Amino acid sequence: MPPYEPSAYPPFAVTVDLVVLTVRRHALSALIVRRGEAPFQGRWALPGGFVREEEDLSEAAARELAEETGLHAHGPVEEDTPAHAAxxxxxxxxxxPKRDPRMRVVSVAHLVLAPDLPAPRPGGDVGGARWAPVETLVGPADDDEEHPPLAFDHRRILADGVERARSKIEYSSLATAFCPQEFTVGELRRVYEAVWGVALDPRNFHRKVTGTPGFLLPTGGTTTRQGGRPAQLFQAGGATILNPPMLRPEV
Amino acid sequence: MPPYEPSAYPPFAVTVDLVVLTVRRHALSALIVRRGEAPFQGRWALPGGFVREEEDLSEAAARELAEETGLHAHGPVEEDTPAHAAxxxxxxxxxxPKRDPRMRVVSVAHLVLAPDLPAPRPGGDVGGARWAPVETLVGPADDDEEHPPLAFDHRRILADGVERARSKIEYSSLATAFCPQEFTVGELRRVYEAVWGVALDPRNFHRKVTGTPGFLLPTGGTTTRQGGRPAQLFQAGGATILNPPMLRPEV
DNA sequence: CCAAAAGTGTTCATTTTACACCCATGT
DNA sequence: ACATGGGTGTAAAATGAACACTTTTGG
Structure with missing residues (x-):
């Protein structure tokens, strides 16, 4: 390739797309928005948008997340961790090359894990936003309102994000990102059960997570919001890598 | 692209950069090339280049790999697996935004794992190519010929690639990608030892890898190329995910 | 009282680790 | 003979899985 006139290399548009996951009513769910513009106007899609001129990729992802959902995020990169960020x-x-019919668009997908939230507050140029259980989105496309086919290659991106979440909660403390700041062992267990789609033994689970160094930090409080005997409240401990890992039961 | 004038979004250049790893003389090593052009002219860098107009990202990575090293590659995506591909x-x-002083460049880094090869055959517009042990590249930059500082943010990219390889050989059969098509259990063990930088018990290692279903497929042959008693030859079995995983000893 | 969820103890099976020992070749 | 790496046996230790049982609340 000849030196470096801007015309010497093909111009691309660069976007960020967001796989925003949460656990709602025992189901792993993704945030989808209704497109207000062509192409795929009126279809459901992952939230996202163009990266701006002077913006890093993770900044663009955090900005789009805030614009389209009102959520604030923190990644492994930034040092500040606002109390309740995703x-x-x-x-x-x-x-x-054919993923966007308009032109050559490269999309850098990001994964966001958030606690269960009040209804999403759509903003910007999207016509609506809602949570949908991931099985209704990555399963066979029945093309009704409960199984809307996603725009572009978003079904594939979502599937990759779900797979990443499923495998990453095995060996990292990421499952706590689905919980409120203070949570019980039972609530954390229901996160694992929803994300993996399996039932876990509550007793062995309790021993395991409380015995993994750095995973959980007792806050001293208790709650009975789940009914039954009061449960201790915890917050995420400092550890990011779990040793030993949580083992996902065989299929 | 009617509704979308190209001026409505910022134009980016998109490149692929390659972290090409191999195990040479018991050391995990990366392929670096000497830059023939500004910026960073004369400095060592990861191989890479611009993505073309009609090319997918993985195609661009495979093309650059072939152009700059003569290696052929196959990923999880393509179905054809030429006998000896990386x-x-x-x-x-x-x-x-500041990673390239010329303009806004987004680089999609790829990871290539290859068996030990004859000296790399540089091609294209690079001034030279060589293998360097990764510690000499990601450690403190002493700025001599043995510890050359890499161009752009390539030191960071290389570090991320090395970390990915180190963690991925734990739970996948990827370590076999560092071996020739036929290899012995001892050769595979030396791959793990080099990538992790630890010593493993040869006897337990042997039992473990031969007992993991789908990991190794005996070819029937034997070799004495390592000296000592003849060793059975294996090739990679079909499995990609190892169950149980190989456990990296504690630090 | 009962139901529900939390949490503890105990037992058995499996896996990991450490290391003694034998095997088959080259020199 | 002996050095070298390949490979098996075995027993102790650590881990995981199953499940009986107790605790503390709300209704």
């Missing part, structure tokens, strides 16, 4: 990390980049 | 997967994307 987890943000880069997922993968999608650059099929 | 493993290729996407690593991460780097888009700091």
């Amino acid at each position: 987890h943000l990390e880069q997922l993968a980049t999608y650059g099929d | 493993h290729l997967e996407q690593l991460a994307t780097y888009g700091d």
Whole structure:
């Protein structure tokens, strides 16, 4: 390739797309927005948008997240951790030349894990936003209102994000990102059960998570919000890598 | 692209950068090339280049790999697996607005794992290519010929690639990508030892890898190329995910 | 009282680790 | 003969899985 006139290399548009996951009513759910513009106007899609001229990729992802949902995020990169921010990390980049019918668009997908939230507050240029259980989005496309086919290659991106979340909660403390700041062992267990889609033994789970150094930090309080005997409250301990890991039961 | 004038979004250049790893003389080593052009002219860097107009990201990575090293690659995506291809997967994307002094460049880094090779055959517009042990590249930059500081943010990219390889050989069969098509259990063990930088018990290692279903497939042959008693030859079995995983000893 | 969820103890099976020992080749 | 790496046996220790049982609340 000849030196470096801007015309010497192909121009691309670069976007960020967001796989925003939460656990709602025992189901792993993703945030989807209704597109207000062509292409795929009126179709559901992952939130996202163009990266700006002077913006890093993770900044763009955090900005789009705030614009379209009102959520604040922190990733492994930033040092400040506002009390109740969601987890943000880069997922993968999608650059099929035909993935956007308009032009060549490379999309850097990000994964956001958030606690269960009040209804999403859509903003910007999206026509609506809602949580949908991931099985209704990555399963067979029935094309009704409960199984809307996603725009672009967003179904694939979502599937990759879900797979990442499923495997990452095994060996990291990321499952706590789905919990409120203070949570019980039972609530954390229901996160694992929802994300993996399996039932876990409450007794062995309790021993395991409380015995993994750095995973959980007791806050001293208790709650009975789940009914039954009062449960101790915990917050996420400092550890990011779990040793030993949580083992996902065989399929 | 009617509704979308190109001026409505910022134009980016998109490149692929390659973290090409191999195990040479018991050391995990990376492929670096000497830059023939500004910026960072004469400095060592990761191989890479611009993505073309009609090319997917993994195609661009495979093309650059072939152009600059003569290696052929196959990823999890492509179905054809030419007899002796290197493993290729996407690593991460780097888009700091200041990472390239010329203009806004987003680089999609890829990770390539290859068996030990004859001296790399540089091609294209690079001034030279060599293997360097990764410690000499990601450690403190002494700025001599043995510890050359890499161009751009390539030291960070390399570090991320090395970390990915180190963790991924734990739970996947990827370590076999560092071996020739036929290899012995001892050769595979030396791969783990080099990548992790630890010593492993040869006897327990042997039992473990031969007992993990789908990891190794005996070819029937034997070799004495390592000296001592003849060793059975294996090739990679079909499995990609190891169950149980190889456990990296504690630090 | 009962139901529900939290949490503890105990037992058995499996896996990991450490290391003694034998095997088959080259020199 | 002996050095070198390949490979098996075995027993102790650590871990994981199953499940009986107790605790503390709300209704």
